[in-house]
Amino acid sequence: MTDDPINIPTVSGVVDIDVDTAYSQIKDMRIHGAGRIARLAASALKNYVENTNSSDREQFYNNIMKEGKKLRSARPTAVSLPNGVNIVLASTRKSYNAGESSDNIKEATIKAAEQFVHNSLDAYNKIGEYGGKRIRNGDTVITICNSEAAISVLKAAHDMGKGIKIICCETRPLFQGHKTAATLSKHGCDVTIIIDSAARRFVEKADRAVCGADAVAVNGAVVNKIGTSQLAAVAHEARVKLMAAAETYKFYADTMYGELTEIEERDATEVCSEEYLKAYPNIKIRNPVFDVTPPENIDVIVTEKGIIPPSAASLVIKDLIELM
Numbered sequence: 001m002t003d004d005p006i007n008i009p010t011v012s013g014v015v016d017i018d019v020d021t022a023y024s025q026i027k028d029m030r031i032h033g034a035g036r037i038a039r040l041a042a043s044a045l046k047n048y049v050e051n052t053n054s055s056d057r058e059q060f061y062n063n064i065m066k067e068g069k070k071l072r073s074a075r076p077t078a079v080s081l082p083n084g085v086n087i088v089l090a091s092t093r094k095s096y097n098a099g100e101s102s103d104n105i106k107e108a109t110i111k112a113a114e115q116f117v118h119n120s121l122d123a124y125n126k127i128g129e130y131g132g133k134r135i136r137n138g139d140t141v142i143t144i145c146n147s148e149a150a151i152s153v154l155k156a157a158h159d160m161g162k163g164i165k166i167i168c169c170e171t172r173p174l175f176q177g178h179k180t181a182a183t184l185s186k187h188g189c190d191v192t193i194i195i196d197s198a199a200r201r202f203v204e205k206a207d208r209a210v211c212g213a214d215a216v217a218v219n220g221a222v223v224n225k226i227g228t229s230q231l232a233a234v235a236h237e238a239r240v241k242l243m244a245a246a247e248t249y250k251f252y253a254d255t256m257y258g259e260l261t262e263i264e265e266r267d268a269t270e271v272c273s274e275e276y277l278k279a280y281p282n283i284k285i286r287n288p289v290f291d292v293t294p295p296e297n298i299d300v301i302v303t304e305k306g307i308i309p310p311s312a313a314s315l316v317i318k319d320l321i322e323l324m
C-alpha cells in the first residue's frame with residue numbers, strides 16, 4: 001500500500017494485512033473504493049491462512065468462515081466486498097467439502113485470494129481498453145468520486161491520444177473527486193474540478209459522463225457515490241450518455257431474489273464540524289453516501305468481460321453466481 005500527498009489509497013497487489021486491521025481500515029475508509037476494499041479483504045484472508053497453526057480441518061474451516069463474515073460486515077453497500085470474500089471462500093468450501101486435508105484447504109484458499117487480486121487488477125486494463133474506445137477524440141468527460149474503474153477508462157482514452165478534457169465533481173463530503181483529479185493530472189490529463197452543485201451547468205459542456213459502481217442490481221441500476229444519480233439525471237436531460245465502469249464482481253446477485261442494496265449512512269462529522277454540531281444540537285444531519293442511478297439514465301456498463309446495456313445485468317449475475 002502506498003499513500004501520496006493527498007492520501008490516495010492503492011491496493012495494487014496482495015497486501016500483507018491481518019483481518020482485524022483490514023476490517024478497521026475498510027470501516028474507517030482509510031482504504032476506500034469498491035475494488036480496493038475487495039482486494040484488501042482477499043489479502044486479509046490469505047494472511048489469515050498463512051498465520052494460523054490449526055491443523056484441524058473442521059476448526060480451520062469454521063474459523064476462516066468467521067473471519068470472512070467479519071470482513072463482509074466492514075461496510076454495507078459495496079457488494080464487491082462480500083462478493084470478493086465469497087469468491088475466495090468458495091474455493092475453501094469446495095476443498096473442505098471434497099474432504100481435503102487442512103493443508104490442501106489452506107493452499108486452495110491462498111490460491112483463490114491471489115487469483116482474485118490478480119483478476120481484479122487485470123479487470124482495469126480490459127475496462128480501460130473497452131471503455132476508452134467508446135470515448136471520442138476531443139470529448140469532454142465529466143466524472144464523480146474516485147473510482148479506479150472509471151479512472152482506467154479515462155486514462156486509456158488519454159493514452160489512445162484522444163485529447164480528452166475531464167471535469168471532476170469534487171464529491172462532498174470527503175472530496176474523493178480531488179483524488180481522481182490528482183491521479184489524472186499526474187497521468188498528464190487536462191483536468192478541471194467543479195463543486196458538485198455545478199454539475200448541471202458543466203454537463204452541458206460535456207460529451208459523456210463516466211462513473212464507477214459499488215453495486216449493480218439485476219435491473220441494471222447502478223449504486224454509486226451520492227450525487228451520481230443527480231449527475232446521471234442532468235446528463236440524461238442534456239442528452240449526455242453515462243457510462244458506468246464496473247468489474248463483474250460488483251454485480252449484486254441477491255437483487256435477483258428481491259434484496260435491495262443497503263445504503264450506508266456515515267457520521268454527521270463528515271458533513272459539519274464538531275463545533276458546529278455542538279453549537280446547534282437541534283439540527284439533524286443526514287449523510288447517506290451512495291445513491292441509485294436508474295437503468296434508464298445509464299447508456300452502458302463497461303465490465304472486464306465486455307460492454308453491456310444495463311438490461312443485460314442478469315447475464316453477468318448468472319455467471320457470477322457460479323463463482324460463489
Ligand code: RI2
Nearest residue numbers: 032033034035147148149212213225
Ligand atoms: P472503484 C467508491 O466508494 C465510489 O462510490 C466509487 O465510485 C466506487 O467506490 C467504485 O470505486 P467509496 O468506497 O472500485 O469511496 O471503481 O465510498 O475504485
